[in-house]
Structure formats: structure tokens, C-alpha cells
Amino acid sequence: MPTDGRSPADLAGTPRLPGNRVRSTKSVRAPREVQRKWLRTSVLGACAVLAGLLLWSSMGGDDGVTEVLAHRGEILPGRFIEVPCSEDYDSHRRFEGCSPRKCGRGITDTVITRDEAQRIRSIAEKGLSLGGSDGGASILDLHSGALSVGKHFVNLYRYFGDKIQTVFSEEDFRLYRDVRQKVQLTIAQAFGISASSLYLTKPTFFSRINSTEARTAHDEYWHAHVDKVTYGSFDYTSLLYLSDYLDDFSGGRFVFMEEGANRTVEPRAGRVSFFTSGSENLHRVEKVQWGTRYAVTIAFTCNPDHGIADPVFT
Ligand SMILES: O=C(O)CCC(=O)C(=O)O
Ligand SMILES: [Fe+2]
Structure with a gap:
């Protein structure tokens, strides 16, 4: 406990005002000033510590510096950040004019509309409502038919047979293909390659x-x-987000991890994030804290042997 610098013995002969307050005389003013100075210093010190803590947490705490590549609220026509390619592509067969020579990451909010994102999300909701993992992460693969159910996966197409047409419509598959095509064109343009490769x-x-x-x-x-x-087969990864960070869920931000710096993408319905799939783009997804986060992972390869077809309505 701070004191004004006087011992109880010093105070014994001091005249007292009503209320037991020490009278303000010249002899006691100096210690009171010391007290004020101490208070001022403490308050300033506390403010400095608080400001430091706020700055530290905004920079990502002990994770190192965090830069937000795409805020949830902004509408990015396109942002591209080039990063040097890793050697990962050297151990795979190279397809000139496609295999990454230019590497990096991009984000755009203007290729897929919010309305398209909403309609694509409805497809995900319909499919996933037929199953769902017991844990926090469920997947639906319209190509293979894989759907999370409990602790396993089922093949939706085998399980439902012809009845699958009562779940999905031709329009659902058309939209899915159109969205895939637009994302493919975006990636090709950003990396200077032909979409048909x-x-x-x-x-x-x-x-x-x-x-x-x-x-x-x-x-x-x-x-x-x-x-x-x-x-394995991925050369270019893309993610189309179907829900909004902090409106539909919290946590769940996408994080590019680099030494001394993390770069985050805050999901937003209609936002397309794409990047070369090698270790120049090491990444993770934060744990979701509340709510539900929908996304589609759309992957591209340069190797035609690893290509898959769009899902068809049969
Ligand atoms: O959903 C995301 O943001 C990322 C998913 C991902 O990293 C993946 O599918 O490999
Ligand atoms: Fe990934």
C-alpha cells in the first residue's frame, strides 16, 4: 500500500480537520504532491500496458504478426499475392503451361454473387441434412456421392438410388457446374495459364x-x-465460402501460415479464395467457436489422368 511518506509518529502531532482529514498546510503539501505524481504515473503505466496488450492481441498474440488478407466486411474485386513456389511440384510430372511456375494466393468477392452462394449453400444443406457427422465436421461430395453419417461415410447415390432426384434437381447440378467454371477461369487468369489446361x-x-x-x-x-x-493430385486449390464470419459463426477463419506471420481470410458468402496447392501455401482453419460454417473446396489438377467430371443428374 503506498503512503505519503510519513510514519505514524510524524502524523501524531498534526492538527486535524473535522472528519479526521489532515489539514492542507505547506508542511503536508509536498507529500500529497508525491502521492498525486505516483497516481499519475500508475495510471499512465496501466494505460501503456493496456495499449501494449491490445496491440499484441491484434497482431495475433504469440502466433506472430497477423495480417488480414480479406476482411469479412470488404468486397474485394480481386487481390493477388505472389509467393515463391515451393519445390513440391518438382517431384511430380510437369505439365508445361499449367503446373505452377507462378505461385501465390488470391481472393475475389465479385466472381460468385451472394445469391449464387445462397443457392449453392441450399444444395449443401439439402444433402447434408440426410446425414452429418457425430463430430463437428461433415462433408458432402457430389462427385463420388460420399456423405458423412455418424462416424463414417455412405455413398449417397448408392443409398438413395433413383430417389436422389427427389433431393437434388437438374438446376442444382447446372449451378454447381457454372460456379466451378467461373472459379476455374478465375484461377487460370490469375496464374496466367489456359483454363482448358x-x-x-x-x-x-x-x-x-x-x-x-x-x-x-x-x-x-x-x-x-x-x-x-x-x-496428391491438387495443383490449385479454391474455396468458395457460403456463410459469413461473425454473422453465421465465429472462429473458422482460414489462415496461411508463414514463419513469423499469419495471413487470414475471413469467410464471407460468395468469397472465392484460391492458391497454389504446394507448401508455399501451408494453411489451417481455426476451430469454429459457435454457429455453422459452410464452404466448398474445389480442386484443380494439371494432370488429365487425375481429372474428374462434373456431377450429372441422371
Ligand atoms: O474450408 C477451408 O477454409 C479450408 C479447407 C481446407 O483447407 C481443405 O479442404 O483442404
Ligand atoms: Fe487445405
């Missing part, structure tokens, strides 16, 4: 993430990874 590859899938605790390894979506290592 890119092939859709697997897995291309919808994801639905909530804050339910993971039950199996499939629910653990938050680990840092390199898509080319995880999925």
Missing part, C-alpha cells in the same frame, strides 16, 4: 463445420496442412 480433381466437396467436439480423425479439420501433400 486445368481439370477438376478429387476430393471436391462441401464442408459443414460447427463447434461439436470431434469424434473421429475426419472431424479434425483444424490441423495445418499442405493440400498437395494431403491430397
Whole structure:
């Protein structure tokens, strides 16, 4: 406890005002000034510590510096950041005019409309309502038919047979293909390659993430990874977000991880984030804290042998 610098013995002979207050005389003014000075210093010190803490947390705390590449509220016509390519592509067959020579990441909010995102999300909702993981992460793959159910996956097409036409419509598949085409063109343009040299590859899938605790390894979506290592055939990864960060869910931001710096993409319905799939783009997804996050991972390869077709309504 701070004192004004006088011992109880010093105070013993001091004249007292009513209320037991020490009278303000010249002899006591100096210690009171010391007290004020101390108070001022403490307040200033506390403010400085608070400002430091705020700055530290806004920079990502002990994760290192965090830069937001795309805020949830902004509408980006297009942002592209070039990064040096990793050597990951050297150990794979090279397809000139397609395999990444220019690497990087881009974000655009103007290729897919909010309305298209809403309609694409309805497809995901319909499909995923037929199943869903016991843990926090469910997937629906319209190409293979894979759908999370409990702790496993079922093949939606085998399970429903012809009845699948009562779930999805021809229009759903048309929209899905149109969106895929627009994303493919965007990637080709950003990396200076021909769109026809890119092939859709697997897995291309919808994801639905909530804050339910993971039950199996499939629910653990938050680990840092390199898509080319995880999925093999990927050369270019894209993500189309179907819900809004902080309106529909919290947590769940996409993070590009680099030494000393993290760069985040805040999901926003209609936002397309795309990047070369090698370790120049190591990334993770933050754990979702509340709400539900929908997205589609749309992957492209340069190797026609690894290409897959658009899903068809049969
Ligand atoms: O949903 C996301 O933001 C990222 C998903 C992802 O990293 C992946 O599918 O490989
Ligand atoms: Fe990934």
C-alpha cells in the first residue's frame, strides 16, 4: 500500500480537520504532491500496458504478426499475392503451361454473387441434412456421392438410388457446374495459364463445420496442412465460402501460415479464395467457436489422368 511518506509518529502531532482529514498546510503539501505524481504515473503505466496488450492481441498474440488478407466486411474485386513456389511440384510430372511456375494466393468477392452462394449453400444443406457427422465436421461430395453419417461415410447415390432426384434437381447440378467454371477461369487468369489446361480433381466437396467436439480423425479439420501433400493430385486449390464470419459463426477463419506471420481470410458468402496447392501455401482453419460454417473446396489438377467430371443428374 503506498503512503505519503510519513510514519505514524510524524502524523501524531498534526492538527486535524473535522472528519479526521489532515489539514492542507505547506508542511503536508509536498507529500500529497508525491502521492498525486505516483497516481499519475500508475495510471499512465496501466494505460501503456493496456495499449501494449491490445496491440499484441491484434497482431495475433504469440502466433506472430497477423495480417488480414480479406476482411469479412470488404468486397474485394480481386487481390493477388505472389509467393515463391515451393519445390513440391518438382517431384511430380510437369505439365508445361499449367503446373505452377507462378505461385501465390488470391481472393475475389465479385466472381460468385451472394445469391449464387445462397443457392449453392441450399444444395449443401439439402444433402447434408440426410446425414452429418457425430463430430463437428461433415462433408458432402457430389462427385463420388460420399456423405458423412455418424462416424463414417455412405455413398449417397448408392443409398438413395433413383430417389436422389427427389433431393437434388437438374438446376442444382447446372449451378454447381457454372460456379466451378467461373472459379476455374478465375484461377487460370490469375496464374496466367489456359483454363482448358486445368481439370477438376478429387476430393471436391462441401464442408459443414460447427463447434461439436470431434469424434473421429475426419472431424479434425483444424490441423495445418499442405493440400498437395494431403491430397496428391491438387495443383490449385479454391474455396468458395457460403456463410459469413461473425454473422453465421465465429472462429473458422482460414489462415496461411508463414514463419513469423499469419495471413487470414475471413469467410464471407460468395468469397472465392484460391492458391497454389504446394507448401508455399501451408494453411489451417481455426476451430469454429459457435454457429455453422459452410464452404466448398474445389480442386484443380494439371494432370488429365487425375481429372474428374462434373456431377450429372441422371
Ligand atoms: O474450408 C477451408 O477454409 C479450408 C479447407 C481446407 O483447407 C481443405 O479442404 O483442404
Ligand atoms: Fe487445405
